[in-house]
Amino acid sequence: MTSPFPSLAGHFLIAMPTMTDPAFAQSVVYLLAHDAEGALGLIINRHSGLTLADVFEQLQPDQAALDAAYNQDIFSGGPVQAELGFVLHKHGPKFQGTTRFGELALTSSKDALLAIAQGQGPEQSLIALGHAGWGAGQLEDELRANAWLSCPADQSIIFTTPVAQRRSAAAALLGVDLERLSHQVGHS
Secondary structure, three states, X not given: OOOOOOOOOOEEEEEOOOOOOOOOOOOEEEEEEEEOOEEEEEEOOOEEEEEXXXXXXXXXXXXXXXXXXXXXXXXXXXXXXXXXXXXXXXXXXXXXXXXXXXXXXXXXXXXXXXXXXXXXXXXXXXXXXXXXXXXXXXXXXXXXXXXXXXXXXXXXXXXXXXXXXXXXXHHHOOOOOHHHOOOOOXXX
């Protein structure tokens, strides 16, 4: 079965002001994969309240702090598998459990976290607990219902834009000011 929508892999999904699902309200999702079977992404603008040091305290309580990167913020990547950690990074160092998605890679193994904590990880990375996932046709239905804006992603927004500005920066790629959009849904 083919989707009537082109693949949005490598795109941002920007939650519209009308998005009421608390898991996604005010979010920006970077889509890693999107095809007729579903979609996979990470929310890039929602801190979990944890740092890499907090995670290592759970994984290796006897391990001393290793590097300034040890205090890197951890993001809430989405409501699916929220107990699992994922590292979104540019290609470079190879880790166990790494899958390439276009220009970026996603790693779900502890060796990547240790490398980051030791200052030997990818130059730029985003660490998240959980991910966003959609089944076949689910994202397309949400797009038809105007729940999301979508645009090609800009890696600088993922890795260097301050978190509080990521949603407005992603919308600006489309020339949209989210503060000026109506919170009412309408159809002509």
